[in-house]
Amino acid sequence: MMSKKVKCRKTDQPEAGPDQPSDSSESPIHTGRDEEPDPSNRAVLAAITALRDEVTRIKNDICSSIDARIQIIYTELKEELVTMKRETQKSITALEETTASQGKTITEIEKSASFHSDEVTTLRRQVTRLNSEVEKLTGKCEDLEGRSRRHNIRIIGVPEGAEGPRPRDFIAGLLQDALSLEDKPLIDRAHRTLRKKPDPHEPPRPFVLRLHYFHVLEDILRRASVAKQLHYGGKRIQIFPDYPPAVAKRRALFNRSRELLRNIPGVRYGLLYPARLLITYDGKQTSFTDPTKAEEYAEQLPVPGSSSSGQVS
Template sequence: MGKPQKNKSAEKQTTTDVTSDEASASTRLDASSRLDASSRLDASSDQDEAPTRTNIMAAINQLNQNVDSKFELLNASIAGLKQSLGEVEQRVISTEGGLNEHETQIKALDDQCSRWAEEARSLNGRVDDLEGMEKGNPTDFVSKCIPALLGEDNFDNKPVKVDRAHRVRVRAAATDGPPRQLIARIHHDSVKELILRLSSHKFPLQHEGARIFIFPDLGPAVMKQRQQFDNIRTRCRSAGVRCGFRHPATFVVSVGEDKRTFNNPKDAEKFLDDKQVSR
């Protein structure tokens, strides 16, 4: 009976030992499981941290790219503005040049207008100064005055045809002063020569108490040549000696039956001295 009990005790002991071993194994298993779980948790944590850094770097790179893109757009806009400003500057320079040219043209026009205004005032003065015997119509006056001075029968008792006539613009003469010059264009050249010839034969001429002189309208050079004989002509007229000019500037003088022509006033003066024409 005792022997079987011993076996039971041994069996219990064996069971206990197995159980202890199993418990120890279970403990080791649990510890291992906890270690594996902890390792997996740490690995999982490491795996979670790695994408975060990558994302940050990717975000930074993306930001840099965006900033670079913005700067490129800004630089392009600035370049466009510089080009536009350059075009505006060229337009301003061109406009200033045009304004300067316009100012020069306007000044030239102002000067021309001033000259025209002065000429207009002079012409108005001439119109206003058409006074005296011609009564504002010098053409009609000359047409009727010439036959009256030189003899109407010499012109077939008709007025002389005058294309135009006007007074020379000078200061108005006094009532008792010499008549002013009046220039007339005779329509027919033959009538003009007749007038000059008759005026020389009928010298001196008077019209309504005023002394009249008729002479051709000559150019400045011819007039200068004739003016050299002014003193000789005055001497001849004072002495009642007939004198005149043959075109263009040949001086003709007649003392009695002796008729001479001169181109030099000294020769004419010597001739008058020889003829004892008083001074």
């Protein structure tokens, strides 16, 4: 920065005499008019003024440009916000409609679920009742079928075709000879089981016959049990009661238990109708309807090296 050079006029002052006090500082003498800057100072001031004006102008231009840019950005942001608001409002409206629709659907589903739950509960009770009735009716049907077969016996091992054209007379003579009966038993009917005739290498079909008198049937089954093994024409035959298929399957499940009990002395056992194994050991009777439990009981009994057992049929 340039320094100002100011010229000051010099004035003549009387020298201090011996009677006058001397003053070490000189006092300027003002002539009464302002000092004017020289041309170089006026140029500097003019340049500063022009620079100040230029800075002001630039500042105003910058402010105006910033204001204009801000206005443009504001306008664009406002438009975008308005557009976004409009789109958001549309989306919210769509969501509200969807939510309302889903709310109605959920309400209907809840009503339907409640209705179906009640229906399922009712149906479950009905199914339980029907199952109970079916079990009762099944038991009655098996019982009726078993009663209808009480006079029937089944003979296994008779060769195919040996009966000839008169199977009833043939079976009566077979029973008399095989069991040493005094008279031929009175047989109402006799026939092979109703299935396809087997090939020569296949086992023969069993015979099913109905005896007229029940006491004769009991005598035949008792003699067959005592005899253990029966033969006819060099072939082994077996005689069993004619049980319904369902009962026969349940009774067959006790075969393993009966084999185990057969080797234990002092044990009496019998398979009662329809499928109940009665075991007497050491004066105590125990009955089983579950084959697995019967096997577990039989395996716990002592088995000596050599033994004999009694059997109740």
